[in-house]
Amino acid sequence: MSETAPMEVMKQHLIDPEICIRCNSCEEACPIDAITHDSNNYVVKPDVCLACQKCLPVCPTGAIDNWIRVLAQETYPIEEQLEWMSLPAEKPLPEGYVEIPTGGRRDDAAEVSSEEATGVPGLLSAPAQADEPIEGQPATASGSSVPPWSAAHPYVNLYTHKNAATAIVAGNYRISADDAESDIRHIVLDFGSLPFPVLEGQSIAVFPPGQDDNGRPYYARQYSIASPRDGERPRYNNLSLTVKRVTEDYDGNSVAGVCSNYLCDLQRGDTVRVIGPLGDTFLMPNQAEANLLMICTGTGSAPMRAMTERCRRLTKTNEFHGKLMLFFGARTQRELPYFGPLMGLPKGFIDINLALSREPGMPKRHVQDLITERAADVFDLLQKPETYIYVCGLKGMEYGTLNAIKGIVEAGGLNWQDLSSRLRDEGRMHFETY
16 A cells, blocks of 8 residues: 655745835846736735745845745635735644745755845845846846945834834925926924934835725835935934825826825824835945945935935034035926035035936936946946945836946946946945836
């Protein structure tokens, strides 16, 4: 009489709906379309996922890094995952089961925690990038998955969906011109005596009030912090956000952004539910001689403002001696956030380059055009080991920006693939596009 074959068990890759902020980073990072979503949840297709882990480094909250043992023939289908409000508990497994590989996921013998692997809770090392660029894609697929070596320690996920922080609105100011088509706001949130430590380059997520069409509370939306670590007002426990009121979708159809309109309409004294801080790689270095090459569009200026203001304050105490070079794109000058304060900064402190794509009477220009025009100065910065690159804005800017930098590097006689790999490995090239 033959023995019964042991039951096969695998680790199923799942996304925690309680932590996920629906930023779409994981779906964009997945090379085989194993991640999908609806209006409620982001989920992983069990019959497609190869556990390559390319989605792990880009997740700002760690929601993507969940693995539950299940019988290989009883994986959770995506239809069920889409209905979840929280992850299920692992079910009891049969005696004598055999664990089979889950794509590229490590087995128990080789498994280490994300904190052991990188020293950062909730983050696993990024997989190696391909040596050859993909046809029609940027020469480098993404930036660093590690922070600068000298960056201060970030606090992450101190407040979550289950214990959200409450902030009070200390101010709400329009920072685009009154006659500009875009309504862009600078919003200051005060946390009072509640500990909420942040660093330049981090973000928070905000819960808009109300419910979606399915009767579920709206999920949190993520926004980059626009103020330095010591507060929008120095030595105050507050921070600021840069928010554009969304009035149409990418196809030009009229639509009111749920969270952006909520934030833009806030009044002084209103309260806001917040989770975070989020993000542990898009951080500025703590080096007096560091050079920051900052490239942004629209509200992608938020982290650049935070870093610039941090450096400005440090120069007053002679603690910063590096160079700042900014490439800032918008449709028109009137829609350029922080235009007035930017123009007030000393020329010797920051090298500002403005790219306006729809300014009347002026040629159409994008940030990559200006980067190419300033090739000599950009190349000089790129050769210095103290130089760090930060790119923030719409996803579409990534291709042009990378290829402009690639062209400058190769024209200067350097190998772009070698340099870009070194920049990524050393935490000196960071992207935050959406």
